[in-house]
Amino acid sequence: MTEDNATPFSDFLDDYFAECDEHLMGVRRLMLALEVSVGRADIDRGVLDELFRHFHSLKGISGMVELRPAEDLAHHLEDYLRVLRRGEAILTAEGVDALFDGAQMLEQVIGARRAGTAPPSIDAVVGRIVHLVAMVASPEERASAKAASTLPGAAPLVPRWRCTFVPSAELVARGIGVDAVRKRLSSAGEILNAVPRVTDDGAIAFEFDLAARLDDRTIASWRDEGITIERAAPPVDSDETRVVTPAVPAVAPPVDGDLSSASVAPSHVVRVDLARLDDLMRNVGDLVISRARLADTLARVEKSIPAGEWRAIQENAVAIDRQLRTLREGIMRVRLVPVGEIFRRMPFVVRDLARETGKRVRLELRGQGTEIDKFLIERMMDPILHLVRNAISHGIETVEERVAAGKRPEGTIVLSAATAGDIVRMEISDDGRGVDAEAVIARAKAAGLQVPQGTPEANHLLSLLCAPGFSTRDESDRASGRGVGMAVVQSAVEELSGSLSLETTPGAGTRFILELPVTLAITDALIATVGSETFAVPQASVREVIEVAVSELLQVERNEMTPYRGAALPIVRLGRLFGLPDTTRDRVHVFVVGAGAAGLGIAVDRIVGQREIVVRAIADSLVRVEGISGATDLGDGHVVLILDPAVLARQLRERPDRLFVAASGAGR
């Protein structure tokens, strides 16, 4: 703890770090989304914009706390993103590398400030970014580009079309295949989405959502080539809830005959922004708190209410509780969506990549109807994409190699999903050459990683593959993505409380297994600090937060109390309970938990923020401690313990001596 801990500036710094955490977490998430856009002109603008905003905010707030290296670095990152947003440069692998390293350096600089250590040098990273920006355009060009991009109303609405193409032998004979069609469409406008589907009679149809201005002649000529065209619903502002019209099915029918998701008629499907569901969830949380307040008020007037009336009130209260729970669970269920959302992009990836590498690959999809949390879907998309790409570029052999090995010329990749209890298991397996243990070890040694002697087991191979900086191919191999690829896959899986494992047999194939919870325990929490420790407190368990001056705490026998709503509220200092040094603050924040005579205030140094956290279980008996219900990660990989105030309060009521155990300073 530093000596300026009690100054207003340190309060300000706390806020700064909390805000940085939020932005850095956003940056991490977006970087993963950006990685798939390497080499593409059509980078997701939303991702770039959001990333730009995060860096912009980081620059601003770092300037306010005079953390110059962070301000500088964020400024340069922002610069590069500006260039990308304007489409003046295509995102290269080097560019992504620089962004990744820059973001990581930014975390380190901010982390160093928080730890009070000297910041690392940002010069090398800044140099790379400046170089990237300088390669793009001269200042004049950039200035004029800026002028053009800031013109108001630059994006008038372009009509949307739904084009369907069913390949046939006859069309192919005329030279019209799906590639030709795609080229034709993209020359006329922008392809927004492309989905392969199986028609009722078992044929394959390709559906393209196109934004383009088409004249009647173009439409007629396309129709002549077997492309059906219909006008689709006009684009709706993305903030709005989108009601999906029959022209745009929300879910492509699964290819494997699993009809559970396809049986929903498209016109009955409503697509809802995840943020809106989160809002609903928050509202339910508010309702839970209001319900607790109401119970508290009722308890106080109980005596003045006739017994008969009171029973009726109690019955209603119980009913409200039950309905609240149902409502909460219902909203959680709405968040479940079929994994088909991830899978349906894969046929395109496989086809493109197979053609690029000259390999023959068949993709098999299984269990597309398996439902998992929407939150998981969004975060699993890129890792699975990466594993599929890896399977093609590293796993499946060339046709010649396969034939020489006595295999079918065509390689098979199986992507499957299935639920078992609360766990969803996704597998990406191929019948390729297997992981070459020797090559992995040689590469790991070259990268300076610690390597076991002898033949490593599959789990050791996996840790080598997932080590940062590991890649078994050259940087130029576009398909394999970046050197940090597997590391990113693993960290994405871990962030979702999942696990990744590997099975491989030389010559016969490789299987990656991802196991994830079907839904995440996500909850709103207050983030509190005591000394240098941080804790999360589920908001639903807190009735109120009050601020109390330490000097005004009343000493009543061995208890500390504070006046609260006309009564005396016993206060327990969390730091003393946990053997931490006493606070140096004049004023502390107190969580009020429980009601009436069971009410208790838990004092912490300060509440630094409020956020949604992912609850992870603490399973091992070595660290299962009463009053701590789990752990979470606020985005920096550091474990933050989640308090269970109800258990703490109960414990203290039952064993009040606990209050004083640590007061003598039992911390180590």
Place this chain on the structure above:
Amino acid sequence: MSDTRTLGIGSYILFTVAGTTYALRSGEVRHMEMIEDITRVPNAPSFVDGVVFSRGQVVPVVNLRARFGFERAAHDLRSRLIVVQSAARLVGLIVDSAREFINIPPDAVQPPHEALAGMSGRYVEGIASIGGRLILVIDLSRILDFAETLSVDLPS
């Protein structure tokens, strides 16, 4: 694909704690990490330094110096966190250093001497002598046995 799991039998990972060399079966070791910041868990057993995230799970960190009854030492560049798996449990062990992987033939492991005193003696299932060097083979399940610990560390 299951044959890959049987590889590595007889192979051990060596680590040192307070000047003594110990061995763990490499099949029990999930991976090794540098020691990064550990979150202290209030009111946990004295030999538990706290928890870390490892591969998405909350993993308790056992300080083997404390577990074996030695003084804790500051971590340095050689210190390692060995994440071990015992049944369904994952636990991190802090050791002074861990570098070598060796093969120990089963017949080179002797049962521990009666005279092997000290706290770490309880956790040793055998002694191997390799190239004039004494190596204590660890019984992982005993290190992680909390019930036994309660009676040792927390006299009531």
